Amino acid sequence: MKFDSMYYPYSSRETAVYARNGMVATSQPLAAQAGLRILQKGGNAVDAAIATAAALTVLEPTSNGIGGDAFALVWTEGGLHGLNASGPAPRSISCEALERAGYKEIPKYGFLPLTVPGAPAGWAQLSRRFGKLPFAEVLEPAISYAENGYPLTPVLGTYWAKGFKEYKKHLRGEEFQGWFDTFAPQGRAPEIGEIWRSSDHARTLQEIAETNAESFYRGELAEKIDQFSRKYGGYLRLEDLGSYKPEWVEPISVNYRGYDVWEIPPNGHGLVALMALNILKGFDFGERDTLDTYHKQIEAMKLAFADGKKYIADPCSMSVSVADLLSDAYAEERRRLIGKEAIQPEPGRPPKGGTVYLCTADGEGNMVSFIQSNYMGFGSGLVVPGTGIALHNRGHSFTLEQGHDNCLSGGKRPYHTIIPGFMTKDGKPIGPFGVMGAFMQPQGHVQVVMNTVDFHLNPQAALDAPRWRWIEGKSIELEHSTPPHLAEMLARIGHDVNWALGSGDFGRGQIIWRQDNGVLVGGTEHRTDGQVAAW
Template sequence: MNFDATRYRYPSRRTVVFGSRGMVATGQPLAAQAGLDILKKGGNAVDAAVAAAACLTVVEPTSNGIGGDCFALVWSGGRLHGLNASGPAPALADAGMLRGAGHREVPRYGWDAVTVPGAPAGWAELVRRFGRRSLGEVLAPAVACASEGYAVSPVTAQMWKNAFRAYSGRCDGDAFRHWFETFCPGGRAPMPGEVWRSPDHARTLARIAESGAEDFYRGELAERIGVFAQRSGGWLRASDLAAYRPEWVEPLSANYRGYDVWEIPPNGHGIAALMALNLLKGFGLPDERETAEVYHLQIEAMKVAYADVLAYVADPRFMSCTARDLLSEAYADERRKRIGAAALDPAPGRPPRGGTVYLAAADGEGNMVSMIQSNYMGFGSGLVVPGTGVALHNRGCNFSLDPESPNCLAPGKKPYHTIIPGFLTKDGAPVGPFGVMGAFMQPQGHLQVVSNLVDFGMNPQEALDAPRWQWIEGRTVQMERGVPADIASSLESRGHNVRMIDDPTPFGRGEIIARTSFGTLAGGTEPRTDGCVAAW
């Protein structure tokens, strides 16, 4: 695929970046540089991706951390590999207890939403299987950044400020004290350009590096996490951590107009993007992207797909249908009949039964990585394990408390997961990694980015710059201010409830690396954050 970097249909805030020997794209420049440094020291794309991922826990703690989960798609050895490093609910988890306490949903803050963190195990497993450098070398930039400190970037500073305001109003009690001590030691969030450091975070990263993550799951760190949970009313125990292993999985794909689009299978919801693309490819789109018809068809396809995903997707051991059922062409043909000229109210069909960071990395040898990790909802649960800098995620918020739901909270069960790395191939050859972070925006971002690249021939930067929409519920859809007013008006006339949004935050943040027909790399980064493409 040869992207024309000189052609832009939408005013770009950045230009596409080219490289030949390696590239790392992240939402924070220091993390991208950390990954590129590893490449220049002899590491490969996997080493670079893990270096950037670990660094992001320091330089963008507003969206991810050591105490979160990660997923990765790795192109190596002529094929695509999938890693699911998400963790299950603790053995003591009890949905009935939460229902009995009057909860209709899993609480957002505190221990009830904390599942076993998978990110450290994911880093170690990626480096073990595909890396060229030691985990100690790969994590060294993150350790140095946490120990020596760094100047906080503008978008991260704003998200930090928002989190401080939210946590100050909702996180009371001694268990939450450590979050404020770690991330707001001066009684406030750091300002843009202000240096923030976390020696505890540095020491924990060093211990993970030295032990190959064993200390986090079966050592002193695991004991400290378990003791903190037991003393402050949590379900998590050291035994839950000791039992955890990340899983290698077979990625799912759907062919969209000649390109194979790849996602991690459930418990992640990347399948939503594939299902929506299966629906969309049955329609002929206008040549021009900025038309009401394009927006309408994309939104309707996403709504129909999401209706099924929210009803059926969970830990695959508990699903009543398989991913293959949901991705069948026959089912797509049947569901496509629901899409007409007017906005619909989505409802699930009957299939046949049978706060996040994203990064991309590539090297000059053909290896490519699509990786995503998260603490969910900003910093996560509001809990930091004393003396470690480990902010624990609240991924369990995505569990249902409905006993009839396949996604109902249960011991040892993985929750419905929103973070999804994406990858494109064509005719069995890699095009490259892509991703758009942002909770339930992610499959919607994937649909729009893939359509921008494939249907409208945009280069990676154009595909990220283009204005976005996000379906919320029913007929309600949010639109960025960049969407032309006449399109918004036309969508309203079709029955859509359009809300124009000035804040770019709800529309996700993405990165793309694509291999060109010249064998070089073309990278795009998100204009809605502090994104950076570091190229070699």
């Protein structure tokens, strides 16, 4: 992949990072370095990804945890492999049960939005199939940081304070006390530069390491989760955990101007990014910062989300096939709806979310795109007593609308917002990319791909460029660094334009591309504390 020049007007850093032997890019510097240490010990990109992911549950608990879900795209042995490590709803839960209890929608916090956490099983599955080093060795950095502690970085500290304020306001009941004991042990959020540690978290990671995650699903940790749920009337049971296994899936793709862009198939919404790119490939884009480019990108994203919110669900419940949604004929049909003025689609309002993304590469040609999340920051507000396991609230994405593809049902996986991305060309890997942030993720994927392919920006500039975010209807948000004249012109053609106060809602992403000569080129953006660690 070639870039136009050495000058990138959007870049907040001097340039992308170049290296040859290995690279780890993620949102937290210590986590990136943990992955790099594994590479330097002889591990491959998969080992490094697992080490980084496990470390992030300690080093960025504002966005993910042991009790969350994960997805991965792995390039190895000349092919791309997809792993869906998201879990289903408990078997005993149902729309009818929640409606009888008086619920009109699934709450954000507590036991009702709990689904089976898939991340630990995902780590173990990746290690078993593609790793080189022992699983226990790969988790050592995470265990060390949990036991010995680390100082909070600026972006992390900011989100931690926001999370504490939110949970202090909304969490009522003794079942939530474990969250405050774990993440606010002094009755407040830890401050930037202050040391935070969790010996419970360390012991749990050690147990996962020693049992290849079996304890979490069929052992002592599983029993603790079951007891916690039973005590407070939750639906999650030992049987739900014990029957869970991650699923190897066939990645899905569209060809965008000669590049194959890959995503995990539903229940994830990478399909939304692919539908939008499929629409956009029918247009020509000469420059990035023009009214025509912004308008068509936004309109294509609206149309893709309208379909995604209606049809994406657990594959067993989808009423429309992925192939139909990604067909060129359907893309052309949707493309014809884009005119000179903003249109009014009919999806739901995308909520905000909390996720971590990482990508890795080694000198042997292996590359990993990995993402995991607890959803909406710290998740459900529940921490399993004595374990440090913050349980996610992914079930909040279900609907209680009877007949909807994504209607809540026991044993069913919900619409999922976390998506790893990967790009290839002519059957060869270009590399992994991702942008975290719930419903911002497909929007970030589309913008990063176009910045790279259409506008020839290097990874750092492709990430740092100003972003837009579609909210609902004709409403959009623009990042503060967007040229003001574009906002004025978008408003004139019917877009309801709002300026974002900060960059927190526009995602935080990383990229690693591999050049034809084997050199790795990486970037991590200014919206996070991230780092590209390389050697």
